[in-house]
Amino acid sequence: MTTEPYRPRRSVLYVPASNDKALAKIAQLACDAVIIDLEDAVAPADKVAAREKLAGIFDNRPVALGRRCEMVVRVNALASEWGADDLLAAAKFEPDGILLSKVATPRDILEVGDVLDDNFAPDSVKLWAMIETPKAMLNIGAIAELGRDPASRLNCFVAGTNDLAKDTGVLATPDRRYLVPWLMQMVLAARAGGLDMLDGVANDFRDLDAFARECAEAAAMGFDGKTLIHPAQIDAANRAFAPSPAALTEARLVKDAFALAENNGKGVIALNGRMVERLHLAQAEKLLAKAAAIGA
Structure with a gap:
C-alpha cells in the first residue's frame, strides 16, 4: 500500500453549508480540517440550497492561515431523498474527502466508491465514514478492513456519539463512561484498517475546561483528533492532539x-x-x- 504524506486532523470543524457567515471565517481559523456539512446542520427545507453553495465554496477554496485546510463534505445518507444528489455534487468539486453518514456495512463504502469511479473522481477524493449506528458498531471490523485496500478510498472514521447514544438509549454522562467501550472499539478497528479515527463532538461549546478534559481523554484513548462544532474549541483540540x-x-x-x-x-x-x-x-x-x- 502506498504511504501518503501525513495530514494532521487534530481539530476538524463542522461548518454548515448554509451558513455564509461561518464559511467566510474559515480562512482565519487554525483548524486542521473543515467538514462542509449538508446533513445534520442543515434544515430539510434548506438542503437543496445548501448543496448549491458547494460551487462557490470550492471555487474559492480557503487557505487557512496561509496553509491549505483539508476540506471534506458531509453528505446526507444515501437512502435519503438528498443523498445521491449530494454525493454527485460533492464529487464534482473534488474535495479532499466525502464524509458518509449512517454507514452500516462495508457495502455502503464500496457502492459509493463505485459511484466516484464511474464519475471519474480522482483518487485524491477519499471517503470518511460516520460510525454512529448500532449496526455500524456490529460491522466495524469488516468496514475498517476496507482501509487496507486503496481502491476503497476509505481513509478516516468519525465517531457519531450523539446518534449512537440516541439510537441505543445509553445515557450520555459528562465522563462518557457508557460510551467509552464503543469508543475504544472504534480506535481498535481503525488501527486494524490503517485509518485515522476522530472523536465525536462535545455539545457544550461554552465549557472549554470540560472540552479540554474530553480532548485529553480522547488523545489518551488513541484518537487522532476531535470533531468540533465551534471555533472556540480549536485551540484546545490542537494542543491535546499534538505531540508533547x-x-x-x-x-x-x-x-x-x-x-x-x-x-x-x-x-x-x-x-x-x-x-x-x-x-x-x-x-x-x-x-x-x-x-x-x-x-x-
Missing part, C-alpha cells in the same frame, strides 16, 4: 539511536537502560512526521 515536548525528545532519541552505525540492521537495541524495538522506531518516525506537519 517530552514525547518529541524521546522520539528523536530513538530515531538517532537506530541511525548509529553500530545499530544498523538491528531489530532491538538498548537505549538508556531500556529495550527499544523497531516498532518503537516506527512510532517515533510517525510522531516526528506529525510534529513536522503541524510545525511543532
Whole structure:
C-alpha cells in the first residue's frame, strides 16, 4: 500500500453549508480540517440550497492561515431523498474527502466508491465514514478492513456519539463512561484498517475546561483528533492532539539511536537502560512526521 504524506486532523470543524457567515471565517481559523456539512446542520427545507453553495465554496477554496485546510463534505445518507444528489455534487468539486453518514456495512463504502469511479473522481477524493449506528458498531471490523485496500478510498472514521447514544438509549454522562467501550472499539478497528479515527463532538461549546478534559481523554484513548462544532474549541483540540515536548525528545532519541552505525540492521537495541524495538522506531518516525506537519 502506498504511504501518503501525513495530514494532521487534530481539530476538524463542522461548518454548515448554509451558513455564509461561518464559511467566510474559515480562512482565519487554525483548524486542521473543515467538514462542509449538508446533513445534520442543515434544515430539510434548506438542503437543496445548501448543496448549491458547494460551487462557490470550492471555487474559492480557503487557505487557512496561509496553509491549505483539508476540506471534506458531509453528505446526507444515501437512502435519503438528498443523498445521491449530494454525493454527485460533492464529487464534482473534488474535495479532499466525502464524509458518509449512517454507514452500516462495508457495502455502503464500496457502492459509493463505485459511484466516484464511474464519475471519474480522482483518487485524491477519499471517503470518511460516520460510525454512529448500532449496526455500524456490529460491522466495524469488516468496514475498517476496507482501509487496507486503496481502491476503497476509505481513509478516516468519525465517531457519531450523539446518534449512537440516541439510537441505543445509553445515557450520555459528562465522563462518557457508557460510551467509552464503543469508543475504544472504534480506535481498535481503525488501527486494524490503517485509518485515522476522530472523536465525536462535545455539545457544550461554552465549557472549554470540560472540552479540554474530553480532548485529553480522547488523545489518551488513541484518537487522532476531535470533531468540533465551534471555533472556540480549536485551540484546545490542537494542543491535546499534538505531540508533547517530552514525547518529541524521546522520539528523536530513538530515531538517532537506530541511525548509529553500530545499530544498523538491528531489530532491538538498548537505549538508556531500556529495550527499544523497531516498532518503537516506527512510532517515533510517525510522531516526528506529525510534529513536522503541524510545525511543532
